[in-house]
Amino acid sequence: MSSENPTYTVAICRPLNQQRIQCAGPHFMKYIHKIRHGVDGILSSASSTDEISANETEFEIDVDYLKSLDPKEWKDQDHYHVLGLKNLRYNASDDDIKRAYRKIVLKHHPDKRKAQGENVNSDSDYFTCITKAYETLGNPTKRRSYDSVDPLFDDSLPTQSEINKNFFETFSKYFGLNARWSEKKKVPEIGDENANRQHVDNFYNFWYSFESWREYSYLDEEDKDKGQDREERRWIDKQNKAVRIKRKKEEMSRIRALVDLAYNNDPRIVRIKNEEKEKKQAAKRARMSAVQAQKAEEERILKEAQLAKEKAEQVEQKRIEQIRLEKEQQKRALKKERKSLRDMAKENNYYSTSDKERIKNMEGVEKICEMLKHLELQSFNKELTSGGRNCFIKMLKQTEEKLEEERLAVFGASKTVAAAQQAQQAKQNTAVKAVDKSAMWSPENMQVLIKAVNLFPAGTVQRWEVIANYLNQHCTNLSNRKFAARDVLNKAKDLQSSDFAHNSLKTQANNNAFESFEKTKKELKIVDNAEISVNNENDAGVTKKGKKPETNGTTSKKPADTTKLNGHAEKSEKNEKSEKPATSNGTPAPAPTSAPAPTAANTTAWGKDEQALLEQAMKTYPVSTPDRWDRIAECIPNRSKKDCLRRVKELVDLVNAKREAQQAAK
Structure with missing residues (x-):
C-alpha cells in the first residue's frame, strides 16, 4: 500500500436494500418551477418589473378590447381575453394567471394611467373588469364554473359531410374537445380503422358511461347572496339548482348524441357487425349441415332396420310355414295310424268275447287314439299286429290308469284353490269387525256432545271436525275408537229432530x-x-x-x-x-x-x-x-x-x- 493512494476497506454487515424515495419540500418545488417556467422562485418574489416583462411575449393584452368593456356587464366578458390569456385559456396555470394579472396591473392601474396624464373615470373604468376577471380565474371553484361555459367552446356536432370526408380525423377532434369535461383523467382515443375490437369496445363503453364535471352555476340569473333573508336565499338557490339540472341533462344528451353519431357511422362497428353476422350464419350453416347429416343417418338406419325387419319377417314366415307343414304331416300320419288302429280293431271284432266287452273296447280304442301320440301309436300298431288281444287289453288298461291320474290331479288342484279361497275369505271376514257405534253414545258422551255443540256454534270453521276432535279428547269408554265428523253430525240431527x-x-x-x-x-x-x-x-x-x-x-x-x-x-x-x-x-x-x-x-x-x-x-x-x-x-x-x-x-x-x-x- 503506497502512501500517496491510500486504500480503504469497508465492511457491510447487511445486504444492500433498494428503496424508492419521493422528492418533496420547498426547495424541490422551487427547482421544478424553475424548470417549467424559467423563473427562480414564485411570482411574489419578483421585486421589479424587469423580471415580469422578461416573459412579455407570453401574454397579449388587447387594450382596445379592455376599453370596450362595460364594468356593469362584467359577467359577459371573456376573462381570459381580459388578462391576455386568450391563447392559453383553460390550459393556463395558476402561476400564469397571477403573472398576467401582475403585469396588467402594473400597466393599466388607474394611478399609473393618471400619472401618465390619462383621464380616468372611476365609475366606468375598465380596471373593474380586470379585477373581476382575476377574482373569477384566481379562485379554482369560480374558474371551473367559468370554464364550464367557456364562450369559445364549440358545442356543435359534426355534419354528415365532414363524417363522410374523414371519419377518424373528424371525431378525433370532437372527442378531444369534449374530453376536457371528463372526471376521469385517462380518456381513451378513438384510434384508427385498424384498431382491434377490444379497443373499440373500451372506447364506446367509456363514452356511453361518460361522467362530466361541467356545471352551470356561472349562468345563474340571480345571486343567492343578494337575498334579503334566509327564505329568499333558499328560494333563489332552489331556482338556480333547477336550471342547472336542466342544462346538465341537455349537456349529457349532447354527449350521448355525439357518441351515437360516431357509433352509427364507425366503419369498424360495421365491420364487427358483419363479422358477427358471418359467424352466426356460419354457425347456422354448420348446425343445418349437422341436422341434415343426422337426418340422413337416421333415415339410413331406419331403412336398414326396415329391411332387416322385412327379412326377419320373411324368415319367420318361412319357419311358421315349415312348422305348419310339419304339423299337417304329423296330423295326417297320426290320422293314418288312428285309422289303422280302428280298422285293425274292427277286423278283430275289437278284441272282445261279448257284446258288452265289445262296446267297452270300442270306447277304449277312441281313448287310446286320443292319449297316444304318433310314434307311440305307430309302435302300438306294430305290437298289436303281433300281440293281438293281450296287447290291446294291456294298452287299454294303461290308458285308463293315465286318465284316472289326470282326473285326480285336476280335481285335487281345484280343491286346493277352493280351500285357499275359503281361507282368504275367512281371514277377511275375521279382519273386518263391525263397530257398534250405538255403544259409543253413552249418556255421558251425549252430555259432552251437547256441550260441544253449544261451545262451537254455527259459523265455526270446520265445525263438525272440531266437535269430533273435542269428543275424542273428552269422552270416555271409547275402546280405541274415535268419533267421525259424519257420525257426530248424524247424531246431532237425531237429537234435534x-x-x-x-x-x-x-x-x-x-x-x-x-x-x-x-x-x-x-x-x-x-x-x-x-x-x-x-x-x-x-x-x-x-x-x-x-x-x-x-x-x-x-x-x-x-x-x-x-x-x-x-x-x-x-x-x-x-x-x-x-x-x-x-x-x-x-x-x-x-x-x-x-x-x-x-x-x-x-x-x-x-x-x-x-x-x-x-x-x-x-x-x-x-x-x-x-x-x-x-x-x-x-x-x-x-x-x-x-x-x-x-x-x-x-x-x-x-x-x-x-x-x-x-x-x-x-
Whole structure:
C-alpha cells in the first residue's frame, strides 16, 4: 500500500436494500418551477418589473378590447381575453394567471394611467373588469364554473359531410374537445380503422358511461347572496339548482348524441357487425349441415332396420310355414295310424268275447287314439299286429290308469284353490269387525256432545271436525275408537229432530240440577233490582222483582226441558203445553224435576286465566249472537252469567274513570 493512494476497506454487515424515495419540500418545488417556467422562485418574489416583462411575449393584452368593456356587464366578458390569456385559456396555470394579472396591473392601474396624464373615470373604468376577471380565474371553484361555459367552446356536432370526408380525423377532434369535461383523467382515443375490437369496445363503453364535471352555476340569473333573508336565499338557490339540472341533462344528451353519431357511422362497428353476422350464419350453416347429416343417418338406419325387419319377417314366415307343414304331416300320419288302429280293431271284432266287452273296447280304442301320440301309436300298431288281444287289453288298461291320474290331479288342484279361497275369505271376514257405534253414545258422551255443540256454534270453521276432535279428547269408554265428523253430525240431527222430553237424558239432567240446588241453596244470595247493561244489550241478564235470579241463562220458572243444539233452543210440543216433564209412557214423572237452581254470585277475585277466557269468549260470541251471555258464562268455569256481566261493567267503569282522569289532567 503506497502512501500517496491510500486504500480503504469497508465492511457491510447487511445486504444492500433498494428503496424508492419521493422528492418533496420547498426547495424541490422551487427547482421544478424553475424548470417549467424559467423563473427562480414564485411570482411574489419578483421585486421589479424587469423580471415580469422578461416573459412579455407570453401574454397579449388587447387594450382596445379592455376599453370596450362595460364594468356593469362584467359577467359577459371573456376573462381570459381580459388578462391576455386568450391563447392559453383553460390550459393556463395558476402561476400564469397571477403573472398576467401582475403585469396588467402594473400597466393599466388607474394611478399609473393618471400619472401618465390619462383621464380616468372611476365609475366606468375598465380596471373593474380586470379585477373581476382575476377574482373569477384566481379562485379554482369560480374558474371551473367559468370554464364550464367557456364562450369559445364549440358545442356543435359534426355534419354528415365532414363524417363522410374523414371519419377518424373528424371525431378525433370532437372527442378531444369534449374530453376536457371528463372526471376521469385517462380518456381513451378513438384510434384508427385498424384498431382491434377490444379497443373499440373500451372506447364506446367509456363514452356511453361518460361522467362530466361541467356545471352551470356561472349562468345563474340571480345571486343567492343578494337575498334579503334566509327564505329568499333558499328560494333563489332552489331556482338556480333547477336550471342547472336542466342544462346538465341537455349537456349529457349532447354527449350521448355525439357518441351515437360516431357509433352509427364507425366503419369498424360495421365491420364487427358483419363479422358477427358471418359467424352466426356460419354457425347456422354448420348446425343445418349437422341436422341434415343426422337426418340422413337416421333415415339410413331406419331403412336398414326396415329391411332387416322385412327379412326377419320373411324368415319367420318361412319357419311358421315349415312348422305348419310339419304339423299337417304329423296330423295326417297320426290320422293314418288312428285309422289303422280302428280298422285293425274292427277286423278283430275289437278284441272282445261279448257284446258288452265289445262296446267297452270300442270306447277304449277312441281313448287310446286320443292319449297316444304318433310314434307311440305307430309302435302300438306294430305290437298289436303281433300281440293281438293281450296287447290291446294291456294298452287299454294303461290308458285308463293315465286318465284316472289326470282326473285326480285336476280335481285335487281345484280343491286346493277352493280351500285357499275359503281361507282368504275367512281371514277377511275375521279382519273386518263391525263397530257398534250405538255403544259409543253413552249418556255421558251425549252430555259432552251437547256441550260441544253449544261451545262451537254455527259459523265455526270446520265445525263438525272440531266437535269430533273435542269428543275424542273428552269422552270416555271409547275402546280405541274415535268419533267421525259424519257420525257426530248424524247424531246431532237425531237429537234435534227427536222428542227430547221422552229421553232419559232429561230426567238425569233434572236430577243433577236438583242435587246442585240442594248443595248451594244455603249460600244463595239474591240481588234485587240489579241491572247490568253492556253495549246496550237489553237481554244481557236483568233481575226483576218477583223473579228468581238466573244462572248461565236458565230461569227457575220453567223446568229445564230445553236442549241447546246448533246455537238454538229446541222444545218439545208436550213441554209447550205442560210444564211437567213426562216419562217415556206419557205419565208424569214421580221424581222432582225442577230446573237447575241458581247459584250464588261468586264474589272471589277474577284470576288472570279467567280474565283471558272472558275476553276470548266475548270475541267468539259477538253482540248479534242469541243468548250471548249464557254462552260466555258456559266458557268460564265456576262463573255465572251475572258474574260475567258484573265483571264487564267493572272494567267499563274503570276505563271510563281513567279517561275522565286523563281529560281532567289536560
